[in-house]
Amino acid sequence: MILPETGDTITTEKALELCQQFSLDYLTDRLNSNPKKYKDWIFDGCSGLPDEIMGFFTGCDWKDITYNCCLPHDLGYAYGDPGNDKERKQVDLKFFSDLITKAGMKKWCAAGFLAAVRTGGAEEFGLSFSWGFAHT
Numbered sequence: 001m002i003l004p005e006t007g008d009t010i011t012t013e014k015a016l017e018l019c020q021q022f023s024l025d026y027l028t029d030r031l032n033s034n035p036k037k038y039k040d041w042i043f044d045g046c047s048g049l050p051d052e053i054m055g056f057f058t059g060c061d062w063k064d065i066t067y068n069c070c071l072p073h074d075l076g077y078a079y080g081d082p083g084n085d086k087e088r089k090q091v092d093l094k095f096f097s098d099l100i101t102k103a104g105m106k107k108w109c110a111a112g113f114l115a116a117v118r119t120g121g122a123e124e125f126g127l128s129f130s131w132g133f134a135h136t
Contacts, residue, residue, distance in 0.1 A: 003067050004043040011040050015075060015134075022072045027079045038134045041078055046070040047129035048120070060103045068102040069095060077121060078134035088131050092117050 003018075004010060010018070012035045019027040031038065045066050046054060055062025076091035092114060099110035123131040 003071070006043060006045040008043050009040050010043050010078070010134075012038050015078065018071065019075055019079075022075065024072065024075055027075060030079055030081075037136060038079065039136050041128075041134050043071070043074065044129070047074070058103075058105055058109050060105050064103040065099065065105070069098040072098065073117070074129070077129060077131055080132045082123060082132040082135060088121070088123075089118075092121070 004014070012031055015038070016028060016031050016035075019025075019031065047070070052062050054065060058065070073091060073095040076094070077088075080091060081087050095117060096110050096114040099105040099113055100107055105113075120127070121129060121131055127133075
């Protein structure tokens with residue numbers, strides 16, 4: 001599996017491959033059930049943060065953060081069920097856990113990232129990285 005570079009377009013087909021790679025079975029099922037419901041989007045790494053610099057400030061390998069934590073989190077947000085706050089919270093808590101277990105981030109630092117996504121990723125903001133952003 002080839003992981004996307006920052007700036008790459010994520011089509012529904014590419015998203016299906018990525019969801020399968022990350023064992024996001026509920027998203028794979030969702031995408032397969034209605035692929036025309038979703039639009040293409042641009043992978044921006046860890047939304048709003050320069051990935052390489054983020055690695056420097058956290059003491060973690062930025063590629064681990066970007067590809068093992070942020071990319072699966074972005075998939076969860078892109079194809080998240082609009083209005084489903086419980087699902088969004090589960091996606092965010094998985095992100096927090098991944099930062100610690102897959103990127104080796106200190107818990108206090110991961111808690112800062114969790115607070116940022118809980119605030120900045122709110123569906124009400126309608127940003128390019130808000131909850132459910134790939135829905136048409």
